[in-house]
Amino acid sequence: MFGHNRDNLRRFYYTVWRKQQHSEPLEPLEQLVAEVIAAHPEYHPVMMGEERHLERDYLPDLGDENPFLHMGMHIALKEQVATDRPAGIGTVYRRLVLGIGDPHAVEHRMMDCLGEVLWRAQQDGSAPDEIAYLECLERLNAR
Template sequence: MFNPSREQVRQFFIEAWDKHQSGHLLTALETMAVDLVQQHPEYHEDLRNADAVNQDYAVEQGRSNPFLHLSMHLAINEQLSIDQPPGIKGAYQRLLTTHDPHAAAHTIMEALGEVIWEAQRLGTPLNNERYIELILRHSTRD
């Protein structure tokens, strides 16, 4: 299984954005990454900064980690493409009745962050049923 380091993930986003800005040909994965970066202009400066590979993005600084955020978007895109965990694609479709695609992805991201935090806190595997439940809860209340 592919398990890149923090630095490798960050370098991937920086290089994909640089290739895009320079007009170079992108791989399919780089194209997906660039599409996400384009939806987040607040991260463009970070992605132009090679030193961002080593930057700390502590919550106390009041900034979100652009690399974590973009990586979560990529993970969610992959989950949706293969409907894994089962039901996520349907939950996403329900969100689309009240959200635009980007806002729907952010709602899923909140649910993913919550179930990851719970799994880490409890020392248990990720609870896929809870994950889908959290997403569906947003589809009925927003």
């Protein structure tokens, strides 16, 4: 969406949240982002503190959870399901929702697979392995 410019991406989140809070019209992507932010009240203080959080580094080794990464993964999953890319993810998602009953909880489980595949691709310097990704998601159905 914004290449590798972290600050521009974060500013987009802040702009969307401000527009949402002021009942301003939103473009479709902005609406999706606003819905994801709204579903995460634990991040609302971050969204209200742009000057404190825009340039903050979140260090997982110190137990920091990056709210922008977390919400970005929700957005990525929603877009994957909506476009059925990789092919079959929509079916897997619907089966998981039927079994678990909570779409948000399903996305959290799916994030583990997405994160693993993205991490592995980064380590290998390759594209994400869609087959491994779908296999991981299928294993979620077995749980």
